[in-house]
Amino acid sequence: MNALTIKDPADLLSFIGHTLGFWPKESLVCITLNENKVGATLRIDLPRQTGHELHYAKTVTSYLASDTNANSIVFALYTSSRPEPGQPKPHAATIAALTGTLAENGITIRDGIFVGEDTYSPYDEEPGQILAFPVSKTQYSQVNAEFIYRGSTIEPTSNIALPPPTHRAEHATAVENYMTTIHADFAHLAVQKAHDLWMSMLDSQDYPTDNDTTALIAYFQFPHIRDQLMADIPGIDEPPHHILFAQTQTPPQWSRIEWAQQLLLHAYTRSSPQHAAPILTTIGYINWWQGRGSKAHQYMQLALDTNPGYRFARLSDQMLGAGIIAGWNSNKDTAYKTHLDMP
Template sequence: MKELRVSGPADILGFIPHALGFAPVRSFVFITVSRGRLGATLRVDAPAPATAPLDYAQRVTSYLAADENATGVLLAVYTDTETATNDRPFHAHVEAIIGELELAGMPLRDAWIITPAHWRNLLCDGDCGECEPQPLATITDSLLNAAMVFEGSNYQTPAPEFAPFTGAPGTEARILAAVPSGTMQSIAAARALWCLALEGSESPDEATALKLVATFQHVFVRDMLACDIVSDGTASPGDVILGTGGIAPDWNRVAKAEKIMRELVEAAPVGYRAPLQTLIGWIHFYRGTASAATQYYELALEDTPRYRLAELLSEVARRGAVAGVAQNPATAYRRKR
């Protein structure tokens, strides 16, 4: 895509959903700035009323500090409630953010609030016209948004949905019979089968698909297969789950893994989909789209109530954590437009 120019706030706000891959809701979205260019984009859940402003500000500042070239930051606050022109929602949290960013040497350059009906500047004092609410149409009609749509960018991401199971009777018994025993030999065979699928050019056939569904049912094997998606096998399980420890995913391999796991979900009967749905959510966590990740965790918990990995990753998302790979501009996911 050719370089696009930003001419004003509406262009920046039009850029955000294209950068994220979805339209944010109840979110704080930060964009780092360096030498007049937009840098990394970070989305976190808007703070809950009980969230300490300083804790929240320090956490997001630590994430933004991963962009070592940043000389400033822009902020867009998305809320699902209407606000009066002079209201400043999240005032204490925004003030804490301003202070922490100043200390970090990347001051907040500007901020806006986006509601269901309008957007406006969040920092002005009311003495200038910029505080007046602006219609949302100025964002969708902005030159940058139009240019990105023309270039093929589309951020209308549908909610996760999987077809109901339509497999043959006896599928559950076949899956149970193929679950790895946990021996070194069975684990090695499971990983070999998974790597063969990741490196192949065709979708797994029906028999292979059921064997793969079975391998994901074993907790230890599931974790090893997740490792094989993003790492060379040397990273620790904790680093793999959180995307820390210097992990640098091959995003083409990650995309292939997601495609295969989607196919495996639909090959699996109810009660056997949770490991796959959880890991698809985890991939979205790696990409920095926690809202999408949470939707998959919820599907996993519907399939298998109290599925432990889905519960743990849901808690990670609830706390506003960002995958390590998403914090580093060198390893962060870049959408293909």
């Protein structure tokens, strides 16, 4: 396969779109470089809260610096916020902080692109200059043509599509009845039963029976049981709080995590709205582990749509908004191997 040559910003934006598979929204995308060779690609949500610029910059830098061959980066900042005449570009404080933290690691910013809804321009324009080009120009770039020839496409968004739930009344009743049984157990015994059931599912190659699925949904309704079941997913024998925050010495078993997500999606299809939030939040958390921040945020929002008061989803989404990256993704030996998208 012939190597691609990026000659101008339109080529770079096309490369980003095809590499991610979608056109980013409210995102910062960084690409590491070693001389003129492209290294790692990172997409991360722009901070949704002010005051977190330095922490955000440090987490971005920690990932980029894991590419030990990188000596510079280029970035593209995608936002619907419009720059005001005579004012700094949107998110200027974030880029300033990132410039400093990268410099501390011996990495320079070679170039940056500001990408609005309809146009793109150099991030650091000279005073008095307006160099805006239509985003549609990327459709005619040489890199875009080459990717299309290879069969690649760019989706307009990274929006998720959930399988349709059945919403059958008897499913909801069965979950409520099982929750009553769980309440009657001693706490440690309920946790052990849930653990044994979940481990048998994770070790199996088949989807569970309807009765076992009902039990799983019921167990996830209890926060102390839910946390244990989440810690069981990666297949790591370390303290649960280390696992939940992806701060383990042992790398996770990513194929096991992928299977857990499929099992939870299967459970979601049999969940009623009043029971869906814990399942959706856990799937979102798995996406955070995998470095898929935009998808994680969507799952948290879907969970809050079903239960606006579900605190775990709200706290997890606040963590994403602060730009906190799962620890596994700061190490190329533990990171999800196909990830290109981070919180």
